[in-house]
Amino acid sequence: MKLILAIIKPFKLDEVREALTGLGIAGMTVTEVKGFGRQKGQTEIYRGAEYATNMVPKVKIELVCDDALAPRVVETLQQSAGTGSIGDGKIFVLDVGQAVRIRTGETGEAAL
Amino acid sequence: MKLILAIIKPFKLDEVREALTGLGIAGMTVTEVKGFGRQKGQTEIYRGAEYATNMVPKVKIELVCDDALAPRVVETLQQSAGTGSIGDGKIFVLDVGQAVRIRTGETGEAAL
Amino acid sequence: MKLILAIIKPFKLDEVREALTGLGIAGMTVTEVKGFGRQKGQTEIYRGAEYATNMVPKVKIELVCDDALAPRVVETLQQSAGTGSIGDGKIFVLDVGQAVRIRTGETGEAAL
């Protein structure tokens, strides 16, 4: 199984989730994060104190799927999350050794 | 070493933490996340606009332990986090190559 | 490629980011988390009800880099995040199978 870890623009989340659901993905976990990268944040000024935030709000998706599905998930993610402009984000793929569904105790791909 | 990544119901956190402490686990890291899965969220209505949230608040636990302990951690997690109802969450296990304790520079299992 | 996962004290974030930028790291992702470990939290009291929080606010950095750079990243992290006092945090290193830049579709190290 693979853990697919994608960092995307927050307003793309709904679109991405729908695209993944289309692939048959039944679950994922989403976290609000701050991204540091090429994309620069807005400059904020408070009474003359300028803060050039280099942290941009992003959304992180964590999603475990079986090995076979992984390439299509990555592809779908890349297409649905892309806007073509800087800061669209990254997708990373890691190996998962084991998965368990807490409710039933099922393991492996049955747990997803 | 293994990274154990568990997504559980927020109100179970205290119980889980106590159970893991019982196993001798001395540390873990907790994040508030939103889960998308079989469990459906509450429907909210604001002046007629209905939002059927399919994102449910969850808590993610990240915990690194040595390989020997991992199965018991998974088992303890599954037992203490379970309620038997849908949405109890998942446990994923990944391999960790290296661990460092920042304060001392200790590495490997000594860092945990 | 490696995923470097570091849990540090929040007020150290700026220093760490600057140190990593010095190494040529162009991106990372930051999450606010709560840490459970040896360091104890402050005790809060509200009208006589005492809460000894054992959850301490921490910041988690996730950073993917090529294998060659990884040791120096870990070292730099350890130095810049350390204060020498308890609760400085941990660094974990995991293997990453694949990386994709969403904007361009570049993969592997070119995606970082």
Added chain:
Amino acid sequence: MTKGENMTFAKKIAASAGAAGLALFAALPAWAQEAAAPAAEAAAPVANPGNNAWMMTSSLLVLLMILPGLALFYGGLTRTKNMLSTMTQVGAAACLAMLIWVMYGYGLAFGPEGNAFISWGKFFLAGVTQDSTAATFTDEVISEYVFICFQMTFAAITLALVLGSVVERMKFSAVMIFGIVWLTIVYFPIAHMVWAGGGFLFEGGMFGTSLPAALDFAGGTVVHINAGVSALVAALILGKRMGYQKEIMAPHSLTLTMVGTGMLWVGWFGFNAGSALEANGSAGLAMINTFVATASAGLFWMLAERLNGHKGSALGFCSGIIAGLVAVTPAAGNSGPFGAIVLGAVASVICFYAVTVLKTRLGYDDALDAFGIHGIGGMVGAIGTGIVYAPGLGGPGDGSVGIGAQVATQIVAVLVAIVWAAVGTMIATYIAKAVTGLRVSEEVEREGLDLGEHGERAYNY
């Protein structure tokens, strides 16, 4: 107010009355905030400190409605990224209205000379001193500066109310331009028509009919119908928010909306009981009506939700409170407490349907329901006032005008306000569009107006 006077006659006189004729005003049960200015030139009467104190307090209550009140009520309903933009637009629009008011607004609405649609004179408050006074509805007076302040806050909040439909996408600069034009061609004329001696609706007999003068104690027409209709027109021209009815646009802090609701309720007594212009029994009647109509409306909205298969909601409670306040505004001193309770309940249920069913069907994006609550609630209140005024229904009317005739008058007044507001808003909005472009860029709209227009975030936890 004593009973048994011929209202229409009393009004005709009142329109040209100087201080000498003021005793007659005692009989005037309607259009509470009228024609006070003309009398100010007469020999120096002195304001009773009690009335002056109450009218100063009332002015502050209306300010409380605007800056923490409405800003919070509206702001809580927007998304986090537009919080500061919403609050700043409300605040800055109010400031703008205040400055314009003392420059020429007071002159256009309550100036010493004029016709049925507009007045002039006293520009830049020429001739007003701390000894000037303005007449009330009895033979009392209040300080003219206090009267000017009180009326100033009405102009300020009405402009701010309009913005409820256009937040989260209208440029700040567009709000400013729109505000200047809208106040000038919509607000001041309507305020004059309704509240000033000689005003078109103030006089009765509109369009050559023999209709009585309309009833509007504290501004149901001038403030709420006006603001609601203008809000709808502006929203239609501006277009929907990106993602409307697709994305989740849940209120970012109903807590703050509830705080704003509470402040609006407290402040509204300045509006309603203040419109008696004295701390007398008429103010007391307006006060009790404003309490109970609102209480009734708050609970009835929740009831309507339950009857429609939903949970009674906090936002429903708040919406009901506002709907009740809007509906009781024209009726405040023109109803008995139980007429007010019924009026509040009816307005609340009708607004509930307007906001949850009608808006969804018609598909316009009145972001914070300025039309659905102020417009619709204002109409229900204005027309309902014609009914609850009747003595047979517990109202303070003297029965000399039949319910039918009074309701007909109220409907005419509503229609005049609708047409004037709609046309004027169209002009004001297109001028703002020509000057500023009206709407923020897509990118700013997506990222939020707080960062895009003001360079700040509302929260940095």
Added chain:
Amino acid sequence: MTKGENMTFAKKIAASAGAAGLALFAALPAWAQEAAAPAAEAAAPVANPGNNAWMMTSSLLVLLMILPGLALFYGGLTRTKNMLSTMTQVGAAACLAMLIWVMYGYGLAFGPEGNAFISWGKFFLAGVTQDSTAATFTDEVISEYVFICFQMTFAAITLALVLGSVVERMKFSAVMIFGIVWLTIVYFPIAHMVWAGGGFLFEGGMFGTSLPAALDFAGGTVVHINAGVSALVAALILGKRMGYQKEIMAPHSLTLTMVGTGMLWVGWFGFNAGSALEANGSAGLAMINTFVATASAGLFWMLAERLNGHKGSALGFCSGIIAGLVAVTPAAGNSGPFGAIVLGAVASVICFYAVTVLKTRLGYDDALDAFGIHGIGGMVGAIGTGIVYAPGLGGPGDGSVGIGAQVATQIVAVLVAIVWAAVGTMIATYIAKAVTGLRVSEEVEREGLDLGEHGERAYNY
């Protein structure tokens, strides 16, 4: 208030006095809000606008206490998931009380006919017009509608205060049923007994003793002891919150609690200085006492924390402020400023122990300490008023009643209120339980009442 009159005698007369006897009221130093209604039928005196203005302002101040004030104070102390529920319960209970008040509450408490425990008449405000007046304690009058509004806000806030002990688990529907019954069998009778001419505690000589009339300037007994005891009884019947004393139940926003505290303080002057029923020197005395007793109590709570080995806390400061306000309520016009400072300090320290030590020992779950602060603080204030009233201690008393006798009377009044409130609340709570089930399901309690009962979230950042 002049000195040297026989208080008990004055009161006996006052109970049956019409407007003719009103001059006697000038001598009445106690039970500030009494028997104003009976005089309203006499020939038409006119309210001084200054007094009317002050009483309208005071009524609004009490409203400010309820909707943004108490809702924020209580809401900030609950957990995020129950914020809207808490605020909506406070707001809706207040609305309910207002409607019931004008229907039959005013009649049951201040009706023209009655006995020592209840009155009747004036139901649905029959016969009240904008010209009706209510007597004050001098030969002045205020508009009866204003008096009704002022008293209405007292009923509303008292019911809302009770809810502090039962939030986070009591059903909204149960709150409504409870409210109707509780007002009817607890609040109106106690208000009548304490404040109306002929009332059991208003008259002195209770239970055949020769005790003087009790002192209660602004409602220590009717509002605070009553609410506090009722809160305790309701909480005991309802049971503890799930996870009580196991899970962390830290206040979700002490910021909002502090905002609420500030608003309660500001609004409380309507309560206390308003209870003089005029803008006179007695109101001024009540005002300064309400300032300094509160300031003292706020600082003394923090001091008590320090002396007990803790840090002085923000919530401690807020709790002290409220405890001081509660304690000074009966004493507002019945104490000198330095008596008030001492009273505030003592009440603050006693409430500190009640809330931090006593509650923990006894183990009941009075979620927001309505009993610990309003109940205990109210008792300290009521009994303390019997002491600080003495002229030798700087109080405004005339010394005709000894401290011992006065304290004895105060204790009797406290006991009567405790017993009546406890029994009545038991009945009201069990009726609510029979009709609605009283308590939300475990699942709703866990997920929060905001989602479970109202279908909303307080925050969507």
Added chain:
Amino acid sequence: MTKGENMTFAKKIAASAGAAGLALFAALPAWAQEAAAPAAEAAAPVANPGNNAWMMTSSLLVLLMILPGLALFYGGLTRTKNMLSTMTQVGAAACLAMLIWVMYGYGLAFGPEGNAFISWGKFFLAGVTQDSTAATFTDEVISEYVFICFQMTFAAITLALVLGSVVERMKFSAVMIFGIVWLTIVYFPIAHMVWAGGGFLFEGGMFGTSLPAALDFAGGTVVHINAGVSALVAALILGKRMGYQKEIMAPHSLTLTMVGTGMLWVGWFGFNAGSALEANGSAGLAMINTFVATASAGLFWMLAERLNGHKGSALGFCSGIIAGLVAVTPAAGNSGPFGAIVLGAVASVICFYAVTVLKTRLGYDDALDAFGIHGIGGMVGAIGTGIVYAPGLGGPGDGSVGIGAQVATQIVAVLVAIVWAAVGTMIATYIAKAVTGLRVSEEVEREGLDLGEHGERAYNY
């Protein structure tokens, strides 16, 4: 106030006048809050309820400025971890000031005996009863307790304002010690010098010159310059916050800052219009000026931002509002509305530069810009009042004093206040340092004063 009296003469008389000479006060256009106390001993006049009502309302408005108002304005600007600390310091300092005021502050500032710099007598309010009255500027009186309350709130807010520069690092205990000393050696003497009959600045002719008495309607000198300068000095002694100009110190909730701004605006009318001591035309003038100067200043700050290449910001709007309020304080009853508009605009732009450019250059850490806005804005207002007072510029002056002489007087008053405040603050701060250490430990500063000093978190979402 009528025109044509010889101001300087009137003042000389007034300083020693008992109630018999009070009619003369009618002509006094300056130093509005003066010498009311000395007259209180005369035969018993009775307060007009309207004036009493207004002054009670005004006192509450100033309280509203402090506890929810200033606490929110300041608190919103701090970082999350110091929110409760900021609010608690503001609240507790106000409480402390209230207690000290009734113990000896009133005596030191307005006592029956004294010299040019301090007075004495009436300690512990000896001799004051609910029948005592204080003179106003006409032959009216208000209840002395009310006058004491009103002045008490001024002392309380001034101390709280000073804290704006030292939050996020000063110990709570140090704030308390500082407060006691500072009130005693800085506030009471300056209040006496400026407002009490016989006071150094109240009398004119300072330092043997023939300068007229200074103009300060509602406390530009006593409150704002005083607080601003003291804040600067205290901040310099205390040192910068850790990480100042390195770390991000963005306001944690501009939403709350805007709420605070609105409350400050509403409350400020108690300050400004209340300083007329009556609900008369002078209060009306002060009211309209406080509306329009503020509106103008709010918009002009945003304009200044635009002209400097930035976005108009929400915090800029709020800062402008406060700057305008500060500047109009001395001018409130001493200017025409258009003088006030110009004054607001000028003060706003100057404060903008002080806060954004000057502060950064000089590098001191006035955390919340108490000096930049209250200090600088106060000076602009004080000096500008000397200009806008002139009848030729629409002011209410009688023209008997030339603009030049008046401005010279204003400058002298400003300088005296600056020097006195600076020296006194130095002493008070070093005493606080000796007793408490002044500043929290590095660890507490890093973790936040909420946890470190109070053991709580502001938010537990």
